[in-house]
Amino acid sequence: MGRCSDARDRLLAVASQLVHERGYTAVSVSDICKAAGLKKGSFYHFFRSKHELVLATLDRFAEHQEVGMQQALQSGRPVSEQLAGMLTSMYAGYMRAKRNFGSAHGCPLGNLAQEMAHRDTDIQNKLATIFARWQTQLIFLLRRAADRGELRVPDAERSAEALVAYVQGVTLLAKTTNDPDVFLRLAHGMVALAQAELPTAPAPIDVEEPSHSDGLHTCQASEVLS
């Protein structure tokens, strides 16, 4: 009863677009409303807050992703080709985005994770779940490749985790250097990570003397900056 409107869907669609383009903080509720063609009052009829809206867009994203992944697993192509294809087809997507919208904005999940993971546990959890599901699918893929003798996969779990990280890192680098060729240049790393050997020594778990500092990776460095 009452009306029925597609406003909620429009809000979701527009919001994931804008948040992807500009980031969570930089997009205002008014921006979203303007783009969806309705007033702020309507917004707050459907969502209790901007925060809740973004969580909803993540749910929607996860559903879409799920469908896509199922299809991908059925493709019979060689696995090493499929792995590299993840990056080469991101190259294609990057070029398409650049052509259609003027520039590419990286991975919507990665962007949101980088911006919000340490400030919003709801968003963090939702993103972590999506990454985990992604990893699970990769494990399947890698195990199948190992069974078929296509690849040597010493540790499918770890390799899958490494692959998720690598894809995110490559995307970030492509965006930062504004150079889509990064996807092509680094595609071979996917296969390398899939076949990565475990260290002979179980793992260097020594939390070494903290201040000897290797230098090349001062990246945690709030501290470095006095």
Next chain:
Amino acid sequence: MGRCSDARDRLLAVASQLVHERGYTAVSVSDICKAAGLKKGSFYHFFRSKHELVLATLDRFAEHQEVGMQQALQSGRPVSEQLAGMLTSMYAGYMRAKRNFGSAHGCPLGNLAQEMAHRDTDIQNKLATIFARWQTQLIFLLRRAADRGELRVPDAERSAEALVAYVQGVTLLAKTTNDPDVFLRLAHGMVALAQAELPTAPAPIDVEEPSHSDGLHTCQASEVLS
């Protein structure tokens, strides 16, 4: 002549802290001033804008980084150990940050890159330069390892680039899952990427039929979301 004050330095220090914790957009000039213990008027005496301040913090970061890298290159440890050590010592940094500040915020460069690279070309360029310098140092390291016969390095440039990406990706994953052990679990990937083989077929540069969609990597997907 006139006064001399350390206010500028305080602003830089406080700003890199806050931007690292909350992101560029989410930190206001007033926040920075409050934390530095001075008024907005003073801020605009030293910097023409928030934008300019952040560029200055990046310069400062780059200088510190430079020093650290020079030291690291002189360490005589085995290169594979040094590579893995980049991640294991980030594990240490993560734990330290968590202990001291309650949570870790990932790599300040990565955060800024993800948030700003596609919206601010000045910041993008500065970040790209820092990444490039980082890569250069890694190339040195890898070449030396190859010369000594420590590692087989088929392509030092590409491996160095892949390593930079990988470190960023692993950091993001650790932050998103809030699980520092990721650094330890994925450390072996560093060695794998250093020794990654190039594909026998030069590269699958076919920009395949655009909509066949591999699914597992729908990550460019503003499009996927209707």
Next chain:
DNA sequence: ATCATTCTTGTCCGACCGGTCAACTATAGG
């Protein structure tokens, strides 16, 4: 035709945004 429900609208709020400015104070160099 009615009426509860769903949706839409416009207006309003206090807080804060990035940034400006003129007036004031402390200080180093002469």
Next chain:
DNA sequence: CCTATAGTTGACCGGTCGGACAAGAATGAT
């Protein structure tokens, strides 16, 4: 000691932020 200069202050600007709300318009079920 004096003064040019460097640094500081607090009040202020127009604009936007996330959010609240009462009132009205459209609709579906009865």
